[in-house]
Amino acid sequence: MATRRSPKLDKKQAVDTALRLLNDVGLDGLTLRAIAKELDVQAPALYWHFKNKQELLDEMATEMYRRMVAGQRIPPDATWQERLTIANTGLRAALLGYRDGAKVYSGSRFTGTEHAVRMEENLRAFVEAGFELGQAVRALTTSYFFTLGFVTEEQGVEPLPGDRREGYDPDERAARMAEFPLAAAAGAALFQDFSAGFEESLRLLVAGIEARYGIS
Amino acid sequence: MATRRSPKLDKKQAVDTALRLLNDVGLDGLTLRAIAKELDVQAPALYWHFKNKQELLDEMATEMYRRMVAGQRIPPDATWQERLTIANTGLRAALLGYRDGAKVYSGSRFTGTEHAVRMEENLRAFVEAGFELGQAVRALTTSYFFTLGFVTEEQGVEPLPGDRREGYDPDERAARMAEFPLAAAAGAALFQDFSAGFEESLRLLVAGIEARYGIS
DNA sequence: CCATCTCCTTAACACTGTTAAATGCCTGCG
DNA sequence: CGCAGGCATTTAACAGTGTTAAGGAGATGG
Numbered sequence: 321m322a323t324r325r326s327p328k329l330d331k332k333q334a335v336d337t338a339l340r341l342l343n344d345v346g347l348d349g350l351t352l353r354a355i356a357k358e359l360d361v362q363a364p365a366l367y368w369h370f371k372n373k374q375e376l377l378d379e380m381a382t383e384m385y386r387r388m389v390a391g392q393r394i395p396p397d398a399t400w401q402e403r404l405t406i407a408n409t410g411l412r413a414a415l416l417g418y419r420d421g422a423k424v425y426s427g428s429r430f431t432g433t434e435h436a437v438r439m440e441e442n443l444r445a446f447v448e449a450g451f452e453l454g455q456a457v458r459a460l461t462t463s464y465f466f467t468l469g470f471v472t473e474e475q476g477v478e479p480l481p482g483d484r485r486e487g488y489d490p491d492e493r494a495a496r497m498a499e500f501p502l503a504a505a506a507g508a509a510l511f512q513d514f515s516a517g518f519e520e521s522l523r524l525l526v527a528g529i530e531a532r533y534g535i536s
Numbered sequence: 537m538a539t540r541r542s543p544k545l546d547k548k549q550a551v552d553t554a555l556r557l558l559n560d561v562g563l564d565g566l567t568l569r570a571i572a573k574e575l576d577v578q579a580p581a582l583y584w585h586f587k588n589k590q591e592l593l594d595e596m597a598t599e600m601y602r603r604m605v606a607g608q609r610i611p612p613d614a615t616w617q618e619r620l621t622i623a624n625t626g627l628r629a630a631l632l633g634y635r636d637g638a639k640v641y642s643g644s645r646f647t648g649t650e651h652a653v654r655m656e657e658n659l660r661a662f663v664e665a666g667f668e669l670g671q672a673v674r675a676l677t678t679s680y681f682f683t684l685g686f687v688t689e690e691q692g693v694e695p696l697p698g699d700r701r702e703g704y705d706p707d708e709r710a711a712r713m714a715e716f717p718l719a720a721a722a723g724a725a726l727f728q729d730f731s732a733g734f735e736e737s738l739r740l741l742v743a744g745i746e747a748r749y750g751i752s
Numbered sequence: 753c754c755a756t757c758t759c760c761t762t763a764a765c766a767c768t769g770t771t772a773a774a775t776g777c778c779t780g781c782g
Numbered sequence: 783c784g785c786a787g788g789c790a791t792t793t794a795a796c797a798g799t800g801t802t803a804a805g806g807a808g809a810t811g812g
Contacts, residue, residue, distance in 0.1 A: 328760075351800085433713060440717075453718060500656040501656075502669060521677070523744075531743040532740055
């Protein structure tokens with residue numbers, strides 16, 4: 321009866337393939353023709369499943385988020401501090417998992433409402449810890465925006481973990497900045513160990529929330 | 537002698553025109569041909585002054601930064617808290633001054649080293665206030681990344697101050713989110729008053745820096 | 753068996769960033 | 783004065799982009 325022979329192409333597979341391809345070619349190289357070729361299909365075929373390229377990108381961002389959530393284990397008895405740290409460390413890791421991940425992600429909008437379940441969960445945890453809803457929103461979004469900004473910048477310097485973009489040799493930079501000793505020395509703190517810097521920033525944020533909202 | 541009749545086109549004027557055009561057409565509409573037309577010139581003429589489009593965008597970002605610095609009056613006796621607040625409020629205002637401002641800005645790199653003078657100034661002020669250099673860098677970059685992430689998101693919802701993008705009607709959103717009461721209610725705190733939210737986040741950050749580094 | 757719906761292909765369009773070559777205009781030199 | 787040569791631009795063209803229109807193969811349902 322309803323067993324129409326499986327179509328050559330389906331939405332989920334297209335999104336998966338596009339995400340895989342993204343790591344090889346980057347956002348600039350991620351053309352519809354390239355994606356189509358990977359799927360053994362002609363480019364306009366994608367328009368049967370997506371109304372335009374942006375809708376495919378939106379689906380990609382949503383899938384990135386889905387995988388991030390799936391990869392996070394939050395202990396049921398986690399404090400709000402642990403929760404915030406895990407959520408943002410996980411978000412950063414998820415974005416770093418794809419070349420131009422942060423750009424793709426923050427240039428897109430989630431499809432559906434699936435993403436709201438984790439958001440609801442986080443908000444509830446914060447409210448139960450004693451936050452007012454507005455405070456919880458502020459605490460979570462502040463860290464969220466910070467993480468997006470951080471990784472965007474990070475991937476501008478290091479497109480994929482390991483290979484650094486030209487113009488970012490630390491020594492070369494220091495030489496160029498010779499007139500500005502503090503700014504030159506800051507390069508080390510900035511471009512050396514992104515992970516350590518990121519975590520320190522999160523600690524700063526946690527400390528601020530504790531202090532300002534009086535909840536530890 | 538050296539008064540060669542001024543060429544039709546010069547770098548600074550091209551950048552100014554491109555920045556003005558950006559507000560009319562957005563980043564997608566900002567094509568070399570459109571910029572050239574505005575300058576009464578053919579598109580390839582731009583390649584005499586810029587090696588490619590990215591270099592023009594870099595110059596635009598640098599000019600945005602220049603104007604931001606010019607528009608900021610930092611009192612000589614400002615505390616580090618005031619300094620951080622002024623710097624980031626000013627950055628946000630500068631980015632909001634252009635459609636897709638945050639995207640253009642964080643997709644580009646500064647040309648030259650001019651930007652380093654303000655950075656040096658800020659770092660020195662923090663060090664003089666008692667911070668170690670690493671702490672100063674962390675405090676300033678954390679807020680910097682936050683602001684970039686915040687405005688990127690803000691301009692995703694409100695391309696230009698005033699006109700809101702479709703799909704972001706607060707009531708419609710609340711209805712769609714009916715299963716997630718906290719997330720639905722969070723919409724108000726998120727999409728209502730961006731400026732108030734931004735300032736509260738900065739206060740959170742300032743409080744965190746005070747608490748963790750013990751400097752008030 | 754024919755009509756219909758689903759899913760994909762082929763062909764084409766307008767437009768993009770970018771390069772190559774040709775063309776004036778201005779300067780400095782003989 | 784004439785002419786070489788660089789500066790700054792134009793014209794023409796190219797490969798490649800997202801997207802649309804039209805058509806066709808293949809299964810489904812009446």
